[in-house]
Amino acid sequence: MKSFLIIIWIIAAMLMLISTRSAAQDKNPVFETDDCIICHIQIEMMPADFHQNDIHLQEGLSCAGCHGGDPSTDDPELAMDRERGFVGVPSRQETPEFCGKCHSSIEVMRKFRPRIATDQVEQYFTSIHGQKLKQGDKKVAECVACHTAHSIMSANDGRASTHPLNVPGTCKTCHSDPEYMKEYDIPTDQFENFTVSVHGTALLDNKDTGSPACNDCHGNHGATPPGLESVSHICGTCHANNLNYFSSSPMEKAFREMEIHACEQCHGYHEVIPTSDEMISVGEKSVCTTCHSEGDVGYTAAVEIHKDLTDFVQKYNEAEKKLQEIKKKGMDDVDILFALQEANQTLIHTRTLVHTFDPLQVEEKAEEGKEKAIEAINLARQEIEDFYIRRYGFGFATIFITIFVVALYFKVRSLD
């Protein structure tokens, strides 16, 4: 009995040890060993934006890691002695180099993130922000303006100011403030336009991080407005096929000669609206009639392409309607679904081919898609037919069963 109690005590003691150890592990040791943090917490002088999940703090880099000084003494004068390496708070102009001390050094950075880039500072000074900072502009964004000073987190962290979902909000802080941007003579409605665009709604409303934020077109550290030549290349990084078709079309030369932005001319830029087949038509929503008028080749092409597209879409919609009918009837929709998926793929391809501005190519693809849609419609008709055959089958079965029941009834009557 005695030995049993001893074992219980030992187990209990071990469990307590384990639990105490876990609690200590959970807490960042910096809070107990770093005298800068201990004192600044005590005198309630912590930076306003301080966050204990700051990536530097998580990696064991405390105040002295950036600001210098001696974190091992609780004497403020010794701790913040310039001779002990204390550098204090850097000015805006000093900030890029201040962060670059580590972030531009592959030797330092590879200890933490072996694949991290170390050319941020270099890129930054190629950006408008960096160039203006060099010229003495104290309002332009430097590292802290976008990354914050004491709550820096990985761009993959949803809380980070640089997370794709938060980037538009981060840029908006300055770029949507007319008062702040007054002296720069650039518009301040980019964020407003972006929120109603296809990209903005996908990113901000649907949380689709595959959709571009500001930095995906303008660059990160080397942020600069894309020039005339590069707009189409920027759109083309994602919309590669559209760009390829456009580049090999006769329109490319015409656009270049007229100094028109390739994509922006029809689609806009920050306020890129959802596309529709009406854009390539001669109707009210047409973008073609901006330059083309009745009788010219472009006008005729727009009419033909629009007709091919709408014919195809009409068939596709008809097939989709049939699919809904099949689903409602509880019939087999698998093959119809596959045929429709193929038709849908072809529709996307046809719409992409619009950027060739070649009615023949569009017509060929549209015909291919129409055939797929017709296949889906025929399959659906077959299923609907089957649906009614089941009912006729039930009718025949009922007749046989009724005859049998009546016969049984007469047999029962005759027995009685």
Added chain:
Amino acid sequence: MKTGSKIFQWLDERFELTPVIEFMSKKKVPLHNHTIWYYMGGVTLFLFIVQVATGILLLLYYRPGSDSAYESIRFILTKVNFGWLIRSIHSWSANLMIFFAFIHMFSTFFTRAYQKPRELTWVTGFILLVLGMAFGFSGYLLPWNELAFFATKVGTDIVGVIPFVGSFLLELLRGGEDVTGATLTRFYGIHVAVLPAIFTVLVALHLLFVQRQGMSVPENLKDLPEEKMREMPFFPHFFLRDALLWMVVLNVLLFLAVFYPWDLGFKADTFAPAPAGIKPEWYFMFMFQTLKYLPAHILVFEGEMIGVLAFTVAGIAWMLVPFWEVKSRKGMKKNVMMITGVAALTFIIVITIIGYLS
């Protein structure tokens, strides 16, 4: 001598069939105002046979597993010849079987056919109903669709509140802490092997009891002199009437399967939040709804636990009716039992309706 007679003689010589046939041919069914209720058990039996037949056919294509169950049912519905019909009949027949089992049970209760000497017929019948509901519960999960998945989650959660053994039973049923593919294979095993084995034995016993003891006669006719008692032979008179009714039920089943095919729904997504309006099968609704009405705590006990215990006690009491009913005071006996039956039936119907309306 004809071949048929020769075979019969050969069998008779070895198994003494003549006395059995004689017994069967002398079997009579009483004729009175309540004769209609005698057919309910037969209809339930017929639907069970349909279940076995369609169940075996479904087994040919069904593949248990969280990655294959839904797909295999979809295959049955869309690609297998008459698969849609078999699956729909199986689902409809399951529900009708429980429905007719309830009617059979309450008609037995109200005509007081459970009294001596038919106590064990009643007990086996009640166990068959419980097993039928277990069939329904285990079969409901097999398509691995959204509704079934969450209904099973809620249903098995209820098992977890049983004191002492709840968490053990919960893990035993689920094959782990959550409803997963392991639960599906367990339910499959229970549905196609464990339950059918027990059910078949009990059905055989139940039928044996009925055949051995004959049909019960309502109390008011028991004292009639033998010459005034109207009867009809079981074979072929009653049997043919049974067959006639079975054919009508078969036609109804076909109608339901063709015009109201059983929905497959969407495949279960174990990570998705539970969709709104998750409801159990209709025959569990009265219990589910009652548990919802109970407060979180009754005294120091969990409300749900008290509810589950109360239903268990009520179920056992109902199963043992033939034993405790006899002990009631004479004169009051009929009224007390009638009130109990009407109260139970009204409770089940009203709460089920509320469950569907809320």
